[in-house]
Amino acid sequence: MPRIAFPPPPSSAATEALRAEVRDFLKTELADRPPRLRAESWNGFNADFSRRMGARGWIAMTWPKQYGGHERSALERYVVLEETLAAGAPVAAHWIADRQSGPLLLKNGTEEQRRTILPRIAAGECTFCIGMSEPDSGSDLAAVRTRAVPVEGGWRVNGTKLWTTYAHKAQYMILFCRTDGGAEDRQGGTSQLLVDLTTPGIAIRPILDLSGAHHFNEVVFEDVLLPADALIGNRGEGWTQVMSELAYERSGPERFLSSMALLIELVRALGPSPSGHAAIAVGRLTAHLIVLRRLSRSVAGMLDKGENPTLQASLVKDLGALFEQEIPEIARQLVEAEPDLESTREFSAVLAHTVMNAPAFSLRGGTREILRGIIARGLGLR
Numbered sequence: 001m002p003r004i005a006f007p008p009p010p011s012s013a014a015t016e017a018l019r020a021e022v023r024d025f026l027k028t029e030l031a032d033r034p035p036r037l038r039a040e041s042w043n044g045f046n047a048d049f050s051r052r053m054g055a056r057g058w059i060a061m062t063w064p065k066q067y068g069g070h071e072r073s074a075l076e077r078y079v080v081l082e083e084t085l086a087a088g089a090p091v092a093a094h095w096i097a098d099r100q101s102g103p104l105l106l107k108n109g110t111e112e113q114r115r116t117i118l119p120r121i122a123a124g125e126c127t128f129c130i131g132m133s134e135p136d137s138g139s140d141l142a143a144v145r146t147r148a149v150p151v152e153g154g155w156r157v158n159g160t161k162l163w164t165t166y167a168h169k170a171q172y173m174i175l176f177c178r179t180d181g182g183a184e185d186r187q188g189g190t191s192q193l194l195v196d197l198t199t200p201g202i203a204i205r206p207i208l209d210l211s212g213a214h215h216f217n218e219v220v221f222e223d224v225l226l227p228a229d230a231l232i233g234n235r236g237e238g239w240t241q242v243m244s245e246l247a248y249e250r251s252g253p254e255r256f257l258s259s260m261a262l263l264i265e266l267v268r269a270l271g272p273s274p275s276g277h278a279a280i281a282v283g284r285l286t287a288h289l290i291v292l293r294r295l296s297r298s299v300a301g302m303l304d305k306g307e308n309p310t311l312q313a314s315l316v317k318d319l320g321a322l323f324e325q326e327i328p329e330i331a332r333q334l335v336e337a338e339p340d341l342e343s344t345r346e347f348s349a350v351l352a353h354t355v356m357n358a359p360a361f362s363l364r365g366g367t368r369e370i371l372r373g374i375i376a377r378g379l380g381l382r
Contacts, residue, residue, distance in 0.1 A: 004311055004378065006294070009301035015079050022083040025056065030087055036341075036349040038088020039261035042254045043215050045166060046090035047124075053084075053091070054124030059098045062304075063106055067114050068122030074304035078253070078297060085257045092166055097121040099252065100245045101128035101174050104192070108233035108241055113194060117172070129167040131175035131195065131219065132242065135160055140370065141242060142186035146177040146221065148193060155179075155193060155231070157201075157224040163364075167204050167217040173197055175221075176242055179235055190238030193230045201225070210356040211341065243310055252300075255320035256292040258361055259327040262354045263289075265347045266331045278334050285330065288323050292316065311378035318371040321362040328354045 029049065030038070037044065053059050061077040063069025084091050102121045105113050120126035137143035146159025159177065167173065173195040181189030197204070201224035207216035233241060263285060270278050295316050302309040331351060332339075339352035362368045376382045 004315060004375075006298040006312060007301065009075060009294075009297040011075075015073075015076055018076055019079045019083060022058070022080055023087075026083060026087045026089060030089060033088065033090075035088070035261055035265055035346045036353060037090075039350045039353045040090065041085055041088060041258050041261070042091050042095055043165075043213075044088070044090025045092040045169060047093045047127075049090050050093035050124035052124070053094060054122060059094050059124050060102060060118065060122035063102065063118065063122065067106065068119030070122075074300045075297070078300040082253045082257070082293075085253050086260050088261050093127050093169070094121065094124045096130060096165070096170075097126055097128040100130070101172070104174060104232065104241060104245055105194070107244075108192075108237070109194070110229060112229065113232075117194075126172070127166065127170040129164050129170040129173045129197075129217075129219075131161040131164060131173045131177075133161065133163045135162050135218075141176065142239070144176060144178050144190060146175070148175075148177045148179050148191065148226070150179075151225070154225055154227045157193070157195075157221040157226060159221050161219040161221075162216075163207070164204075164217045164219045165215050167197065167219050168206065168214070170197055173219070174232070176238055179238070187239040189236060190242075191235050192232045192238045192241050193226055194232055195224075195226060195230065199224055199226065209360070211353060244308060253293070253296055255317045256289065256296065256323050259324045259354050259358070262327055262331055262350050265350045266327070266335065269335045269337075269347045274334075281330050281334060285323075285327060288326075292320055292323060295319070311375065314366070314371045314374045314378075317366060318368060318375065321368065324361045325358045328358050 029052070050059070057070045058080045060069040061072040061080065062074055063071070065071055098121065102118055105117060117126060132141055134143070134145060137145070146157065146161065148155040148157045157175070157177065161175070164173070175193045175195045177191060177193060178189055179191040201222050203220040203222070205218045205220070206214045207218060208214055209216065267282060270282065274282065295312070299309050299312050299316060302312065328351060335347060337345065337348045337351060339355045340348045341352045343349045343352070373382065
């Protein structure tokens with residue numbers, strides 16, 4: 001049976017010096033940010049914070065300098081990402097663009113797209129959303145029905161995207177759509193287009209989550225006309241591009257740090273002398289966290305070498321979601337407190353936020369069933 005390899009990630013004094021610098025920055029930036037808001041993790045949206053991150057050179061860290069980047073390593077970028085998420089910083093305004101939309105344009109975009117958009121992302125001034133999921137298809141991206149038809153001067157787009165995070169605040173979307181073929185050719189005939197969300201014919205409708213927060217959206221395209229140069233890469237390369245993107249989306253520390261604020265509040269609530277049972281439970285969670293961090297950093301090292309660790313990223317995402325969803329269940333067993341968003345007790349408020357968001361942890365970025373199918377194929381089991 002094939003094995004899934006996670007080579008040891010390299011480390012250096014430079015990355016640890018950077019870690020200390022980021023921690024000092026966050027200590028000041030987040031001094032007044034309460035645990036309840038820190039629990040939002042990478043869903044926290046603050047455009048001013050993103051601009052300050054850009055000014056420090058902590059967005060687009062691995063990109064070429066000619067496009068506003070800083071030519072630093074993937075592991076240095078990982079350090080910044082890990083520290084900001086662990087601290088509960090509001091990174092959503094630059095998050096998607098930095099993680100996958102920018103790298104996609106860097107690899108497959110036109111020179112005009114790179115020079116026009118990438119420096120704005122690097123400055124923390126350009127927000128993207130992802131146009132992948134659709135109604136009735138969930139994580140089965142090959143079932144895409146949104147279609148872009150070639151017309152004179154460009155493309156006419158019709159279809160609907162769902163669960164589109166922060167589409168209502170984004171300037172651009174990377175749209176995964178069908179440009180050729182039909183249902184019989186599930187993966188072929190797909191492309192990706194760069195969409196200016198101010199284009200006429202696009203309707204963005206809010207979807208509120210269980211806590212009443214507005215992160216998600218339904219985005220409807222009705223005879224939307226896009227220019228010919230909206231095409232990213234070559235026609236028909238959409239599936240290959242998306243699979244490459246998902247290695248970035250599924251492997252980062254966001255896949256195991258979403259419940260970090262609750263873990264911190266749990267340790268605080270248990271105090272310096274927890275019961276033996278509580279100490280064992282927290283020790284177990286900590287051990288899982290250390291392992292997940294090791295696996296995730298290994299993927300960052302592979303990305304740094306130009307490899308495409310899709311299989312490893314899927315495993316990190318699946319295990320990370322299990323860990324994130326386990327934390328609120330264990331926390332409720334160890335501390336007598338009811339989840340309450342309005343509670344003045346920080347533990348109760350953070351618990352409530354995490355409980356209401358935890359069901360989505362195994363959906364976003366690919367459902368558990370889809371990920372395990374990818375892992376099974378990689379191991380030769382299907």
